[in-house]
Amino acid sequence: MKIIRVTAMWCMSCLVMKKTWGKVFGKYPDIIIEDYDFDDDEEFLSKYNLSEVLPVLIFIENDTEVLRVLGEKSEKQLNKIIEDLVK
Amino acid sequence: MIYLDYSATTPVDEDVLEQFTKDNQDYYANPNSLHNLGMIANNEINRATKDILELLELNDHELIYTSGASESNNLAIKGLAFLKKNHGKHIITSNFEHASVVSCLNFLSKIGYFIDVVDSDDDGLVNLAELEELITEDTFLVSIGAVNSETGIVQDLKAIKKVLTKHPKIYFHSDMTQAIGKIKLDYNLVDLISFSAHKFYGLKGIGGLIIRNKIKLVPLIHGGKSTTKHRSGTPATPLMLSMRNALVKMYDGFDEKLKHVKEIHDYLIKELNKLPRTVVNSNGYSLNQIINISFLDYLSSIIHEKMSDNGICISTSTACGSLNPVSLTVKRLTGSDERSRTSVRVSISHLTSKKEIDEFISVYKEIAKL
Numbered sequence: 001m002k003i004i005r006v007t008a009m010w011c012m013s014c015l016v017m018k019k020t021w022g023k024v025f026g027k028y029p030d031i032i033i034e035d036y037d038f039d040d041d042e043e044f045l046s047k048y049n050l051s052e053v054l055p056v057l058i059f060i061e062n063d064t065e066v067l068r069v070l071g072e073k074s075e076k077q078l079n080k081i082i083e084d085l086v087k
Numbered sequence: 088m089i090y091l092d093y094s095a096t097t098p099v100d101e102d103v104l105e106q107f108t109k110d111n112q113d114y115y116a117n118p119n120s121l122h123n124l125g126m127i128a129n130n131e132i133n134r135a136t137k138d139i140l141e142l143l144e145l146n147d148h149e150l151i152y153t154s155g156a157s158e159s160n161n162l163a164i165k166g167l168a169f170l171k172k173n174h175g176k177h178i179i180t181s182n183f184e185h186a187s188v189v190s191c192l193n194f195l196s197k198i199g200y201f202i203d204v205v206d207s208d209d210d211g212l213v214n215l216a217e218l219e220e221l222i223t224e225d226t227f228l229v230s231i232g233a234v235n236s237e238t239g240i241v242q243d244l245k246a247i248k249k250v251l252t253k254h255p256k257i258y259f260h261s262d263m264t265q266a267i268g269k270i271k272l273d274y275n276l277v278d279l280i281s282f283s284a285h286k287f288y289g290l291k292g293i294g295g296l297i298i299r300n301k302i303k304l305v306p307l308i309h310g311g312k313s314t315t316k317h318r319s320g321t322p323a324t325p326l327m328l329s330m331r332n333a334l335v336k337m338y339d340g341f342d343e344k345l346k347h348v349k350e351i352h353d354y355l356i357k358e359l360n361k362l363p364r365t366v367v368n369s370n371g372y373s374l375n376q377i378i379n380i381s382f383l384d385y386l387s388s389i390i391h392e393k394m395s396d397n398g399i400c401i402s403t404s405t406a407c408g409s410l411n412p413v414s415l416t417v418k419r420l421t422g423s424d425e426r427s428r429t430s431v432r433v434s435i436s437h438l439t440s441k442k443e444i445d446e447f448i449s450v451y452k453e454i455a456k457l
Binding site: 019 | 189
């Protein structure tokens with residue numbers, strides 16, 4: 001599984017989520033995370049039609065988007081999301 | 088045009104502007120030049136610096152002139168971080184900071200620093216118990232803004248300082264951009280203070296970072312000594328003097344100005360309370376100049392545009408840049424998605440009249456067909 005993670009330098013929620021991402025994704029070394037910046041990678045990200053809050057996690061499996069997670073999530077919520085996906 | 092966006096920026100005071108023009112002609116010499124004109128300019132800067140620090144009742148501090156609060160925040164946070172890189176890598180901040188603070192911290196987190204974001208309580212105040220829990224041996228900086236720019240909530244700096252007093256190695260930085268010129272505060276509570284002149288009827292392009300004497304920073308702009316070793320560049324004498332002049336003018340009759348603002352604030356709240364599907368998100372901890380409102384039937388961007396079309400300047404949250412305005416601050420404070428999507432900020436000043444508030448309410452009634 002791959003996650004396209006979209007953040008921005010000015011994004012408070014991205015800062016808030018950093019610690020949680022470290023804790024949760026640290027348990028899943030097989031998940032590949034590709035980081036993109038909302039402002040710097042505008043051209044690449046245009047195909048994803050980002051229109052809501054940041055950060056955005058786009059879960060990709062077999063080149064297909066299977067889930068999109070927007071904004072802040074608790075560690076518990078994010079754990080549940082990943083557990084459900086990797087079942 | 089009715090301007091109700093004084094917390095975004097203020098119109099420059101006419102006297103300040105006039106004196107600025109004159110000072111450009113009188114004090115054009117480089118203040119670091121050793122000739123007579125240079126020394127005169129240098130003396131004027133020293134006098135202005137002394138005046139600013141005295142106005143803020145700070146007597147053991149250095150004022151570093153910057154281009155504005157964004158630069159001040161960058162200098163305070165990165166300047167300390169680079170200096171302390173071998174002594175600590177942990178910074179604590181709050182979840183309602185300005186983008187210039189957030190951007191610095193996101194940048195630092197990418198180069199090996201650890202950032203914790205302390206939560207707020209139901210009133211929008213920093214959770215002091217959590218703040219204390221988050222402090223580690225590695226913590227060298229706590230950066231918490233004095234006033235939230237969207238809701239106007241004023242933090243209890245005294246209580247935060249009380250927590251930090253137990254940890255004397257930790258520096259306390261506060262972005263005071265929305266505080267200076269709006270409320271009376273004990274500025275001695277913090278070690279580093281960021282601010283901008285254009286928030287108190289000064290010119291854009293000048294601001295300051297005030298630091299306690301003996302605090303050292305790694306400069307962001309290297310060069311000659313200028314007025315300080317912490318920030319190089321030829322001193323912009325007329326801008327520096329204009330900031331002093333703006334601050335002096337702002338604090339002249341300050342109590343009367345605050346009294347007027349309170350009257351306008353209370354009048355606006357009374358009128359808003361009469362409107363259906365309208366809630367005020369600012370609370371009892373907010374200063375009177377900032378009133379965050381949700382017109383629940385309209386997205387922020389819609390009401391903002393319609394107000395603008397009718398000659399009324401208010402603002403929406405810019406927390407998400409070019410994305411649809413959604414106020415995370417209001418979401419955190421109220422827990423309501425509806426309120427966060429419909430939130431707008433009205434910011435008033437001592438220049439605001441009841442007539443302007445009447446016009447604002449009247450335009451809303453037209454928009455809402457009430």
